[in-house]
Amino acid sequence: MDEQETRQLLCELAASLFARGFSVGSAGNISVRLPDGYLMTPTNSSLGRLDPKRLSKLDADFRHVDGDKPSKEVFMHRAFYQARTDAGAVVHLHSTQATAVSCLPDVDPSQPIPPLTPYFVMRVGRRMPVVPYYRPGDPAMEPAIHAAARDARAVLLANHGPVVSGKTLTDAVYAAEELEEAAKLFLMVRAHAPRLLTAAQVDDLLATFG
Structure with a gap:
């Protein structure tokens, strides 16, 4: 896709997430890698009402070069792109079920949602660590996310929500959706062993589907 098609797709996918309750108000942000930089949702914008022409554009060094001012959480996306050469897009949501899991004190911090379904493993991967709590917008979060993302396609920010990467924008959105469903399922069955x-089985899935 060219840049204009990518802008349109980002807005369409964001609106779909918003309409189905994966984000509320101005919560959450999305970015996608371009040949010459990145597109990102603007600060204080609603995922349900984005304008393709006003998306923030950043250069290859994450400097703002066009469009509205980018999200204050640019560093969160930069951590993933710099840690993972396979990351073509990053989605950060405050989706209810995944955020609920991020608030639980008794989950495994290296894998808070266990491998319940093949689809979770196929979309999210083997690991999804919990990054310790930092206040929203705190740039001190960046090295912690970077370290976690080096061997994980997604992380949970403690008491905050998920950050998910994918090879393409569509892949990242699908993975964020699958993560929310996996979190919902986990909360339903966790008391029942x-x-x-x-x-x-996990190895087989990853060998087959990547």
Whole structure:
């Protein structure tokens, strides 16, 4: 896709997330990698009412060069892009179920949502660590996210919400959606000692689907 098509797709996918309750108000932000930089949702914007022409454009060094002022959480996206060469897009949401899991004190911080379904493993991967709490917009969060993202396609920010990467914009959005459904399922069954996918089954999924 060219840049104009990418702008349109970003707004369409963001509006779909908003309409289905994955974000509320001005919560959440999305970015996508371009050949010459990045597109990002503007600060204080609603994912349900984005204008393709007003999306923030950043250069390859994450400097704002066009459009409205970018989200204050540019550093969160930069951490993923610099940690993962395969990241073509990054989605940060405050989706209810995943955020609920990020608030639980008794989950495994290296894998708070266990491998319950193949679709979670296929979309999100083997690991999804919890990054310790930082206040929203605190740039001190960047090195912690960068360290976690080096071997994980998604992280949970403690008491804040998920950050998910994908090879393409559509991949990242689908992964964020699958993560929310996995979190919902986990909260439903966690008290009942659910059957998990085995390590061999997880390996098979990753070998087959990447």
